[in-house]
Structures are given as C-alpha cells and as structure tokens.
Amino acid sequence: MLMSNRVKDIIQIVLSSRGFVTMKDIANKMNVSERTVYREIPEVTEVLRQYQITLETVSKKGIRAVGLPEPIQKLQTELGEHKKLQVVDPKERMYLVLLELLHQDDFMKTEALAIDMGTSLPTIRNDLKKIEKILPEYNIKLISKKGDGICLSGEQVARDHLMVNIIMKNTDVDVIVHWLAGNVRQFHPFMQKLDEYGYMDLFQTCEKILRDISHKLIQKNYQILDQNYAELVMLVSLLIRRHKIGNRKYSTDFTVEQVDKNQKKVVAALIRMLEKKYSISLDEAEKEYLLWVMDISVGKRNNENVFVKNFVLKPKIEEFVELVEGRMGITLSQDTKLMDGLLTHIDKALVRTRSGMSISNPIIRDIEKDYSQLFSIIKDTVRKVFPDDYFPDDEIGYLVLYFAVSLDNITKKTFRVLVVCSSGMGSSKMLASRLEREIPEIYVRKIVSLVGLGEEDLNDYDLILSTIPLYLKDREYLKVSPLLNDNELEIVKEKIRRHKHQTLRKIEEQERKAAELESSNSIVSLKQLKQLTTWAVDLLAEFHVYEINNLKDENHLFSNLEHTIWEAGIFIGEQEIKNYVIRHGNECRFTIPTTEISYFECYLKKIKKPLLFVYHLKEKRMVDPQEGDAVSNIIFFFYPTEMEEVQQMFLRYITELIIEDRDVMKLIEKGDEEEIRQCFGHRFRHYIGESI
Template identity: 45%
Template sequence: MQMSNRIKEIIEVILNSKGYVTIGEIAKQINVSDRTVYREIPEVTEIMREYGVQLNTVSKKGMAAVGSLEDMKSLRISLGMEKQIYIVDPRERIDFILLYLLQQDDYIKTEALAIDHHTSVPTVRNDLKKVKEQLGVYDLHLIQKKGEGILLTGSEIEKNALMINILLNHADEATLYQWLRREGDVSNPFTKRMEEYGYLDVMSACYLRMKNIIRDQCELPAMIKDREYLEYILLIAMMIGCHQKGQPYEKVFETENFKGEEQRVTRQVKRELEEEFHILLSQEEEQYIKWVLHMGMIQDTSSVYTVKNRILDSKIHTFIEYVEDRMGLQLIRDKELKESLYVHIERALTRIRSGMCISNPLIEDVKKDYEELFGIIREGADRIFQDDFFPDDEIGYLVLYFAVSLDKVMKRSFRILVVCSGGMGSSKMLAHRVEQEIPEICVSKEVSLVGFGQENLDEYDLILSTIPLYIDKRNYLKVSPLLSSNELEQIHEAIKRHKYKTMRKITVREQERRQLESRDNIESLETLRLLMDTGLRVIRQFRIVETREKDLKNNLLRILSEESLCSLPETEEKMKKQQSYYIPVTDMVYYEAVLARMPEPKLFAAHYHDDQYLSNGEKYTDVIYAVYPDQASEYEKNILNRMLESVIEDRDIQEMIHRADEKGVRQWFGYQFKQYLAELLAV
C-alpha cells in the first residue's frame, strides 16, 4: 500500500515512542492538528496490520505498536527508519559520540565523526571539549593529533564502566529488560548502537543465565536495586566479552572483607558463566565479579552502626553537623538520612579508592536546582574526607539525600490550624481531607469558634475555617469540609510559598556569608556601610500612593516621573523590563521593573479605593512596586528582597499598606532591616 508522507510521520512517531503516545503528542511532533491525526489513524492501522504490527489503543494512555521483532523491523525498513539514527539532544549526542569513540582502536578524523553523527564539524569540536570534561573522573584520555585525528585511550575496565554508565543513563530499566530478553523492537538509539557493536549476544546470554541465580537466592533480590542489578549483569558481560577477545581483566580488586553471602553467590556465578561461555575465569576475574556484586548490594542498615566502621560513622555525623550549621536547619535527628549517607559513602569510598567511577544522569539538574546546597556539600566532603576526592557525580547523589531530608524538615514545620462552628465533626472531616489530599503535612490543631479566640495565631502558618472568622479575611482561608479543587490549590500554593521562603533565606544567607568571607575585615565593614546607607535610603524614600490608574505600568511610570521630575516618555524609555504577578491569598499584586541608569533601588506601594481585577480574574486593591537599576549589585538586590519577603509573607504589613500607613510600614521595614544586619554580623 502506498503511504503519504504524513502517514509515515505518524507511524514513525508511534514506533519511536517509549510506551504509549497520545493523539495530541503525535500532532505536536509532526506539527498538525489533533483532528488531522484522528483522520489518518484508520489508514495507519491498516498499513501497520499489513506488516503484522498491531496498533494497540488504551483509554487515557494513547497508542502503542505491538508486534514481533521481525515484523517491527520490516515496517521500519519500509519507512526507511533503519538507515540512520538522528540524535538531536546535545547531551545525548555527546554520549553517543563517546560511545562511538570507546569502540575505536585507531585515530579517527573529526570530519568522519561529524558525518557519522549527522552534524557539523564545529558542533563535533565543541562536543569533544565536553567529552574531555566527562572523562575527567575516569582514568581515560582523549588524545588529539594533528593530521591523524582523535583517539580515546585507557584500560578496558575503565572503558567498559563508562560504556555501561552511558547505556544506563539513556535507557530505562524496562527498555533494557525488553532488550536483553529480545522481546519486540526496542527503538532506543543507545541499545541499537550497542547491538551494532555486537554486545547484545553476550549481554543477553549473561542476563538469562544469571537471572536464575539471583531468583534462586531468596534474600538477594531484596538487597539489589533494579539499576544496580542491571549494572552488575552488564559489567560482568563486558568482562566476559574482553575475556573472549583475549583481553582478560588483570587488575586486583580488594575483596577480603566482603560478606560470606557475596562469596557464595560469586562462586555460583563463576561456575554458570564458565559453563555458558566455555571459558575458565582467572582469580582476578572472580574478584571482579565479587567486587561488582558488593557495589550493587544494599547494606543491612540494622547493622550499619556497629564496630564495623566507627570511624566512618563519626565522619558522617560530623558531615551532617557541618551541613546543619551552614543551612541553619536541624538534620542530625533524621535517622534515614544518616543511614542512607552511610551506605552510599561506604560504597563511594570503595569506588574512589579502586579507581572506579559512577555516572549521575541528574548531575546538571542537581547543580542547577540545588546550587547552594551543592557548594556546601562539596566543601563539607573536601573538609571531612580529606584523603579522598569525591567527583561531582558522587556529590550530586549526596545532595539528593540532603534535599529529601530538608524537604521533610520544611514540611514538618508547616503548621495548620482548623476552625469550625461548634461541633467538631466538620473540623475533623476537613482535617482528614487535608491530610488525605496532602499526605506530607499534618494538622497541628482543631478548634471550635469558641476556642479560636484563645489561640496564639502566630504559631500557625495557615488557618483553615469552615465558617467566616472575625479576623481579616486575608489572614485565613474559608473552605468547605470536603475541600474543592480550587481550595486545595490555594493550600498547595501556601505550602509552596512557605518552602520557597525557607530555602530562599538559606540561599541568600549562604551567598552573603561567602561574599563576606572572601573579603578582609576592612572590605567587610565597607560592605556593611554600603548596605546600611542603601537600606536607610530605600526605607526613608518609601511611600504609598493612592491611585485610580488601572494600568500598572502607567501607574509606576507616573510615580517615577513625579519622583525624578522626568517626563513620562523619558521614564518609559529607561524601562528595560518589567513583570508582575498576583500574591496568593492576598489582595495584592507585586510589580517589578528594571530601569536603565537608575541611581539606586526603590520601593513604592499603590492603593486603590475600589477593587481591581487582573486578566485572570484575580482581585486586588494594593500594588507593591520594586524598581531596580539595570546594574544593581547583589547587596542592593538582597536589601529589596528582604523587605519584599516581609510584605509578601506578613499580614500585618499588608494591612498597613492597605490603610496607607506609611509611617508604620517604614518602621516595619526598619525592624526587618535591623534583623537582616544582625544576621550578617553573626556570620
């Protein structure tokens, strides 16, 4: 049957999808409407059926191709999909090139790499710089010779370890199990490349032979995680491959203190492999099997803190205390954090001291999302484990353990008070509903309206009530006992703001600590003087303007023109960028602008007598304006940020702005600024 280009595109998307794909996802990828894809599906189904491939549809999940390996391959060949593999994502392309270089025994030209990977020579050269960075944690080297090309050199053990890390980073467990069992067509480009290089046979044979050993050990499956289990099998398969090529592993791995169970399983694995591949493994190869198994085992946490390694236990305790001190939050009581760190660091030290490396597929995201925490843990590891250097990939995993613990601390610190009319039935229903929908928090207390007056409201981060309360409506959320989706969203938003505020304070404090530490005493005092001068001017110049101007930008321009005696066009010309957003659970909007040649930051507020509405329907009566110079220094930004935090988070100051109480707001800013300076001086 003849196929149009669109039909081919739809079938290619379905075949390349990892699992089910929806009509909307297909439409987006080929840049057509959902209706167009719907119209073509009958023909797509018919063509796939001709090749023995069924289009399986599941409600709310989408569609997936189902068929034998041979039928799927025939369909791909008919579409021209088997001819070449395109890698678009830059990170994937770098690893794809690296996988290619790991197979080469001789120099290869950059131009040949570019042709093979369907990209330009400048792109490949740029990728090779990143490849060099990636090799930094391995005992591998990228040699470049003029006129000859490039060559990756190093031991086979190191090359194989990197190769498996790349494969595990780009193929999920389900895909790899399917590939190793040779079930159906696996479209992952990295498994395809490994198959092209001839690794599938030995890997599949190892998997099928060794899975019976693992299955027969009643305790072992519970002690090996999925990724570690696959890593174990794949690394052993690579070792077998080297043995078959006459390049047996000769490096000695320390295995004297390993458990008896590991010794027993290793002997059984050795026997099975020798029988499967008709080979005789050396003592060094047997040690490697044992060493890799130990690296994948989950340690028994009930026996972690024994005489076995009190020194490591003490170091981890000190490590947590160091992070605690720097973060300003208590973590040492988190038993799960301590046990997880013990297990990971023990294995990390074994890897580091053996010259082996681990790849962390999340490392770039971790560095970006937890920048300050990453720096603290990097410094802590260097200080406490002075004899061992932890590469960034290992540090990334340690950051994730601490991030989970910090998240638990911040969730525990969120206190909710639930109020009802008289009988406690509705409050208990509401409390149960909140805890059911948001499991990570718990309700601190439930009170009736009568008991509400005796509560210290400052002790709670959020007040939920099933009835109207006599306090300001911005100080609580009125909700139904069953909680609507909109009400749940408001509670989630309040929790998010609470966590953001906590982490932001930690980040700002850490940045300022580093800035002050990097200067000598005179420079530090000079910085504090500049902070004080700028902060005092911002506070003194703050004012609240009553306005009727509905356009937020025009309103700010008018205020600035009055302040600077400039005309409106001149002020507007200076504005480089601006943004605004509604502050949840308030009647206030935050508006931020950056102006060229602005001498210093300024804070203003505007108050409307009538309710105003944003385009999304949110109601507001007050606006807080923050105006920054285009070249604002860090300390200027931090001063404004500290004051803005108090406006966004504190109901009292919001009420003062609502009442146009300039004097009260200035006094409050003065108090916040004094606290800010005290924290800096305490660093």
Template identity: 25%
Template sequence: MRKITARQRQMILLLLGVSEGITAAEIAAGTRVSVRTVHREMEDIELILQDFGLDLSRKSGKGLQLNGPEAGLEKLRLFLREEKLAEYSGEDRKVYELCALLEAEEPVKLYSLAHSLKVTVASISYDLDELEPWVRKFGLLLVRRRGYGVEITGSEIDKRRAISRLAAEHLDLSDLVGHNLQLDVNPIFKMLLSTVGKNNLMHVENTLWDMEWKWTTELPEIVYMELLLGLAVTTRRIEIDRGVDSAEEAGYTRLSNHRNIAGAEIYAQRLGETLGLKFPSVEIVYIAGLFDQVQDSFSSAGFAYGDIELMEIVYRLTESVVKRTGISFQSDRSLREGLLEHIDPALKRIREGTRIRNPLLGPIRRDYEYLFNIVRAAVEDLQMEPEIPDEEIGFLVMHFGASVERLNQLRRNVRAILVCASGLSSSRLLATRLTKEMPQIVILRNISWYEAARLPEDTYDLIISTIDLPLDKDRYIKISPLLSAEEIEKLLNYIQNTTLSDRKISSPGEPDKSVREEAALDRMKSHQSILNEMVSLLERFRFHPLDNSGMSLRTTLSEMLDMLSGSGVIGDADILLERLLERERMASQVIPDTRLALFHTRSSHIHMSSLTLYRLRQPVHLEGNTEVRVILLMLAPRKLSKESLEVLSEISALLLNSELVKLLEERTESEIRRYLSSELLRFFENKI
C-alpha cells in the first residue's frame, strides 16, 4: 500500500465529502495551495485510488468526482483514519534537498537531511541519485563522499541559474506576486520561496519599475519574470553572503561592454537603500549583465516572429489540423501570430529539459477532447525531437480553441482588462469565451500582472485575471481561462454586486463615447504606421546580382552589407556581419525545399528597416552543408514598433508561399515588388 502525504489525505477527504463533484479550484482553496499543485497531486492520488478499486472522473461543469463501489469507498475512509502519513512527498523532499544544498556553506550530512525530512538515509541517497542529472544541467556537481557529506559545487552564477529554474518548475506566478500566500501550509513551499528571495521580489520589481526605463515596459511577461527572479535571487544570495567572487566569474564584462553599467549602479543603489544591502561592484557588473541578456534576447527574439524553421513548424501544424477538422485555421492571422510567439520559447524549454507545467491540462482534455486528440496527432505528424509532452499540447489546443470560438465584436457596456499567466493561449481563449458568453463585456486589452497593479482605476471597469494579483480583492476577479458555467455565474454576480455598484458604467444604449473615440484614434494611428512601414519598405526594396566567385559565406555577407553602405540603412557593418553569422550558427536560415535563404537581424546599428535580394554567381554553403544561390536580407532597428514587426512578420510568412519563392529566384525587381505590394495590401485590408 502506498504512503500518502498530509496534503494528499486532505484532498482525498474533500473528494469523499462531495457527491456532485468538486473543481480543482475548490480543492486548491480548501487545501490552501495553487491549482497547479492540485493537478500535480492528482496524478499520485489516482494511483492511490486504484489500490481501492476506485477512480476519478472529470465532468464538464462539475469537476472531479470519486467513482467506485461503496466497499472501496469505505475501505478508503478506514485507511485514511488509520494510516500514518508520510510527512512529505518525494517531489517535496527533492525541492527541500536542493534548497538546502544550494544555500549551504559546507557539506551537509545525509543523516541531517534524513532527520529534517523524517525519512531514512537510504531514501535521501535515492533522491540524490535522481537529482544528480538535474544538477549537471547547470554545470554543477553533486559531490558525495562517505564521512564528508554531500554538497553542490560549481560557480555562483550557475547556482543562481539553478535556483531560478527550480522556482520556474515548482512555483506559480501567483505564488510569487499574489497576496494569498499561506506559508504555514507546507514548510517546503516556504523554504523554496525563501531561497528565491520572495521577501524581496516586490521591492525588486517596484525599484525596477521606478527606474522608468522604456525597455523594461517592452519586455514580454515571461522575460520580465525571468529578470525579476534573477534579481531577487541575487539579493537573497548577497543577504546570505553568497556573492560573486570576481567580475571574471560574473562572465558578463565582455558581453555587456559596460552598456548597462551606469543604469545597474543607480538601480543597485536604490534597491540597496530599500533593502539595507550593499551591492559590491562585481554584483553591479552581474546585474548589468542580466539587463544586457534580457535586452539582447528580446531584441533578437521576436524579429519576424522567429526563424523560417519555426514558421514552417507553425505552417505544417496548422495545415495538419485543417485537414483533420475542415476548419480554415490558415486564414486566422491571430492564430498564426499566437502560435509563433508561443512555440519558440516552448521549444527552448522542452529542449533544455525544463519541466512543462500546465495546471489546465485536465479541464482542457475534458472540455476539448476532440480537438486535443487532433492537435496531438498533428504534432506527431511533425516527428519533432524531443517528444512534445501533453502539457504543451494543452497550450496549443488553447490557441486553436480560441480560433474556433473567435467571433465578431458586439456592442458592450463593461470595460474589462484581462490578465493571464499562461500567456497568449489562455488570454485569447478567455477573451473569445467572454465574447461568446458575455457580449456585454468589452475586452480593452490583455496586460501583464505588473501593469495591472499600476493601472489607473478610471481607465477600466473590471480586471479579469487567471491568477492572484498583488491587488485588493475588490479590484479584480479570478477565474479560469476555460470559463465554466459556474464561473460565468460568478462573474455575472461580481459585475452586478461589485463592478456596477462601485463604478459608473456606460448604459447599453449610451456607450462610453470618450473611450470609443480614443480607441478609434489609436486604431487609425496603428493603421497609418502599418501603411507607412509597408510603403517605405517596398520603396527601399532592391535586387542585386552578386559575383561571389571564390568567396566564403562571411565574405559574401560582407559584400552584401557593403552594397548598403551609404544608403542610410546601416552603421557599423562589421558588427552586423557577426550578428548575421551568429544567427546562422544558431538556426538554419534556409527556406525548406528551396535554394533561398532569409538572413535577418535587429540591431542598434541599423537605422531603418530594409529588404534586399541578392542572387549569387556561385552557391554558398551554410550550416549542415546546405547550398543556397539566393539570399534575402531583412534588417531592422533594435527598437521596432509593433506595427513594423507585424509587416516584417507577414513578409517572412509569405516566404512559405512557393509563388513568392519562384519570383525571388527568377523574376525582376519590379515583378517582386508588385507581388509583395498586392499581398501586403490584402494583409492590411484584413486588419481594417
């Protein structure tokens, strides 16, 4: 018979106490943990139930329900009364062991860990065997010697990376920024939050926000949270005297070129005054490096929504789902953009071995079973390595589910802001579900939790969030992205009893005129920006034949950049050459099944967007010994508007069209420009 933890016992008792079923959110509230933790525990609980001839069913609108013979239920009740509970689950023990070892100044004895966790030394030894591969992923070593104890050795930088990953794998966003923390429930949870510097995180975030740097407001939420975690872990490590020993160990002096040193000094001074900490100069170099990393990752990532390889994945995935459903997903640009933005970081996490968490996987499989099976089959058609887990399939299903349910906008009279932790997939699904089920609500926009915390109250009527927020409870309502029948009723009650009573809301026949006028002006400005970008890019488009006989790839790219010198497009060509070569080393730039390659980059050394075509006298060899004879060079400034990015993304997506590829390989400059003009005009007309 399996050992169960106190938390699992509590959850099983809740399941036993209801006859109609109970939702994961209700279990989370009853046990004072996150919904993610509930779904994680349910995997072990289902195995426990099997020992009693019982199982769990998941019913739409009702949640989880215990099923089985009465004899099995009674046997389970007796077991819960008599069983001596395990203090911690195996997963909890490993988190505790990692936190203890990463914070320890000296080797820790196995019996000390065993005593703290109330298990045998053999159990600790077995846990460490399983943790060793995880530790190695960060360049660290798990050292064990008889009579010596156990310790994790390696650089301080690598230890900080490991701590940040540990937080990403075991904590929800709500755990880090929400108010509803119940630290007395689980000492392991409390220990992990302490290790990542949770007590300092909001001070870290407020100080960062008060710097009023434009680049921080442009960061995607996932990148922003990675930066905050890195900074919070840094403050915690300094507090316990685990600082970086030297600028060389920090590893960022060469990469940063001191670009963010001045800003890091001011930030560290302000944060130090708030926390009563002294930041040594080497830690300021490290913080500058963190700033550099997120700026560089954001400026290169997202350009044209990724590389051609990524666009091909999205194209093939969408086409496969279309064939199986008959739904014209390929015409939904919002779906394509959402998938492109989601899949890139998702694939990086999977390839790095990061554990994918999807707290909505159970409800998604229940409510979207047909679509889940189709998306799973479509992903298997791609034959990707490594294998894509069900948790990630669930996120993809949310994108396609949002596309299925996307409807025309209707007149509404309650202005709402959406905050979703799972990214674009959950926010778009929730937005379309709200559009369908509650047409009186207008979704103004999707924002991050840190923007919601600072949004002036007179700019909206209601904040709808899928996570706990650092706000008073009367400022927002928390619901699931899947929007069950119970949550629709809950939301209606909230609007009636809280929103409508506290704020002046536009009546159905008298919509908020100022809001509509402001939104209309913003849309006109956006359309104007898109048109200006398309026209200027097409006017600057040029075709050049290039005699590259005897030239290497480096020399060929250098000649291409030389042709742009004097045009006002680029500055330092040598830096751009290195960026282009680096991108080629990172991922293939070749259009599948062609001899055409797209080379692209963003940089502060590029002054305006540019599109240039080069046909080579002799082929050049790229990574993987692939030959190309035609290169399309796409350049853009590092700071790029959303509208400019949309236009470049559309051009990149068009490269999967065989008609454009044929034109680029064979036809004249004017013919190519006409084709691009026609396609971009169609793109613009669809946005109006």
C-alpha cells in the first residue's frame, strides 16, 4: 500500500491518541495548517478502511480511529517497519500509477488501479489528469473507454523510454547502480516494482556485459557517468526484451549521423556478446538503436575539441549565448568552457529529445528556486533558437547550471571592500591582508580612517568593515577585530556567498522591468478586471440559502433544483441534470470530508455566468447513494465551460474556498445567508485586490 508521509503522520497521531483528537491538535503536532490536514482525511480514511478501521467524526470533539485491537496493532507495526506500507510522496505515487499502466496490455478499471495502489478513487483520477499532461512528449496517449477503463497507447520503444525516465526521476542513481550490480542496499519502491515486473535477472545479466564494455570505453579516455551508465544498462536490456517478444518496430529514426569509429567498434563487440549470451540475431534496426544508445550515453573523449569539430551546431550555440547575453546584459561568449559545455550537452540533448528520451535532473527544484529568473530566460531562449525541438525542464536545469558557473567565474575578485580603521596602518594592512588571503573574491579597494569615511561614496562598495563602531545602520557595515577572528571570517564569507547572486538579482530586476513594458495591453487587463468584479458582484447578489423541508429522494432534489436555476435564468431541465450526473458521477458531486456538506457542480455550454447557492435541509438526508453519507447542506455551483484563463482561476479559487476553507464550511453548515454572503464578499475582494 502507498501513502504520503503526511498521511502516515496523521494516522500515527490518531492511533496514538486516547480518544478523540482535534484537527487543530493534529495540525499543531505536524506544524501544518488545519486546511492541510483536512485535505488528507479522505486518504487517511481509505488507508484505515484497508485494515477494517473506521474514522469516527464527532462535532466539537474531533476524530478517532475505531476498530478491533488486532488490526490496529497490525497497522501500527507496519507503519513502523516501512515494509508492507510504502511511504511515498504524491509525485512518486503518480509515477507508480504510470508505471503500472505501462505494464498493462489491456484496459484497466480505475477502481482496480486504486485498489492496487492502496489509495482512493478521487486520488487516482487526479493522478491520471497529471499523467495525461506528461504523455504527449513521449508520443503516448491515455485512452479512456466507458465500461472498459483506461489504457496507454504507444509504440513499445516509447513506453520503454518512458519507463527508464520514471526510474531515473524517482530513484537516486547510486541506488540504481547498486541494484543493477546485484547489491541491494536498501528497500526502494521503484526497485521493488522492477523486481515484481520480472526485470531483475535481465537487467543484472546485461549489467555484467556492459560493465566490461564501460571499462574499455574509460580506458580509451571516454567519459561515462553513473547516470548515463544506469540508463545504458536499462535501455540495452529493454532492447533484448523487445527482441524476445517479437516487438521490433521502430517508427522513430535512431540513426546516428556521425559515428565515432571507436564507439562503433565497442558497439560491434557489444552486439557479439549480446547475441552469444541470448542466442539471438539482432537486425539492422536494432543495431542502429544500440549505436544511438551508446552515443547518447557516452561522453566525448577528454582531449577532443568538440566546438571546433561540430560545424552544424556551433552557430546555434553562438546564437543561443548571444540572446541570453542580450537578456542579461552581461558578456559570456568569451567563456570557452561555457561554449564547449553547452555544445556537448545540447548535442546529446537533441539526440535524446528527438527520440522521445529525456534526462533526469535530481536538483531541478533547487535550480528553479535559486535561479528562477535565469531559468526563465534560458527556457524562453531555447525555444527561440530550437523552435522545432522540445526541451523539458530537466534539460533546461542543466543548461542553467552551465550559465550559473560562468556567472560565478565573472563575479570573482569583484567584491569591493572598504576598510575603516583608526588604530594605525599596520593593523589595517593586517586586516586587509588576511581578507584577501582567506577569501580570493575579496578586493580591498581602500583603507580609510574614521575622518576619511565622510569623503567616501559608500555606494561604491559592496561591504564596509570597521574595527571601530560607526554611526551607520548595522546592515551597512560589519564591526570586526583587526586580527579578524574565525567567527567574523565566516560572517564575511556569508556576505560573499550572497553577493555571488547579486548579478542574478540585477538580471531579475531588468527582466521584471522589461516584462512590465511588454505586459498585456492595459485595456485588456482592465476588461478582465471588470469581468471578475462583475462576476463577483453577480454571484453575491444572486446567492441564496434555500430552506428545504421534507426532501424525499434524489428525484425530489432534481425537481427542486430545476425550479431554482430557472428562476436564476439558467434554463436546464430536470432530465438534463440527471443525465449530467450520470455522465460525470462522483466528479460532479461529493461529500466534503468531516462535514455535513455535499458539493455539487455543473458546467455546461448553455450556462453564461456562474451561479452559487445552498440548500439547507431541515432533516439530514443521503442525497448521493454512492457516497452513503447523510448531509444537512448542499452547495451548488453552476458555471460556463467557455472562459478565459483569468476567469477559470477565479472560479477555481471559489471552489477551493468551499471545500478547503474551514470558516466558510462552518458558515454553510450554520445556514446563515447573510453571514455566508459577507464572508464570500470579503474573500472575493481580497482575491481581486491581489490580482490587481
């Protein structure tokens, strides 16, 4: 069974509590918001259900686990062992779902997938939406067929490439290399999956063959990184698997235009070893594929001047760097290491991406965070220079690092320091000497006395160090001893580290100003703002809480609903509402966890503007047979299908308010129309203000 760390923590808190525990207490123990805890409750409930444990909710008391001692003890034990219960984050779970689909030859019910993954149906549906966005770059489609379920459609080689990328994205390379060599050092969910799918023997046998091949390449002064080696082993292994099952179709052209003669010899040796080991005969297409795999996995020889030899790509790299220079306002084209590095990387990146492969970048999130503006510049520039090629974010991240290193080099010896010292030239020289000796980036531009300080333009310096107190703000100077002790030295070094990003901050400011100038037409922005304001005002004006007495059944509900929306100008009949519910099922209505509120949404082309209202039931009713929960309130949200992005974001915000904002939920359960309207009005005003 799979679960996130957050779900695991909530379950452990609930199980260890004597009696009820409130959401607030759980949130405080986990150092998260109550809203975050509420979002995880459906997943918590699903995990507990697998162990015949129910989650009891009592108003003003909280929640508690109810079940027999044996299953509770079993769950607690397995949570501690981390064996049967695999703790994964949501992104890993999504990739595990995708991995499962890649190994299904026929349609699979989403319900069965939820059971296999040990998670809820809504969670699986949410994962499938994310998966659908990933697949096009691999030429794979997610097919959904009513009554049959879902399956993936695409060439086997494309499916294999996607599988390798999944493994590389979600597993540390040292774990993969050890697993391939047969040295399983620790439990890992993705390695366990490979074992379950029957890959272990094949992969480990191929690894032994390729280990000898890699040694030959290294002896010839070729570069082969651990990550490339792991990909090489898996891709070659999967080629053997495709051959054995008779799947040898390659619609993608894997021809390598310029084949290195030494690599060609190595591949010929590899082919002989594979054919002998598996008693097979590889065809020409498969041999071309092996050449391609070797080419993308093995780096150029260390003494090879790749920039001079690659005449085709060189102009593109020069154009790329020139455009980045223009955006940054800094000259980088004289950095030969940058130019050579970009050429080597982009050369292989183009081969990978054009064949449906992509590289994994384990620090991509850190790169996006630390170099956000540089990342944006390079991403935009790559699209301009290579308009017919797709570069995923992982590839962009590596390109950013090349530029970051170059920027780091040009910032050396540019940290300008002013030293203020009144105790004599000897001590000030000693301080300056130690600074320049300990920190190579330091450039002591001037040494002045306290009197001379008044003549200096302090904006000319990046840091002011003084051996005496100065009448300046603390952030504008550092007071140090003439001998500069170790603690003071570390503080100065930290200042240097921050300064290294100063160039990037200037770039960000330049980009921000440029973006303001190039932003969308002000008239268009004002029109969008007017539309949002109009919708917000109309939603509040037409919002009502309807008291419903003696609600008999679902048909009675739909009959009331038809009357309500007709009065609001939405002309949808009772039967049309029923048909909509049949088509969309639980996606259009569900009970909000730990509440007595049912949420119902409907979006159709004939709806021209959004409508929001509540049915407050005098007696609790089970309005959704599939949910099986009695509710006292139903909130309805009708909205158009055709909207601009700014409108979609606003409606998405409203939905989040309804199902995540605890204050809004309490007011809905209370059923006070004016209080709910005032609360929505306050939230809408804040949202529109933030948008401005």
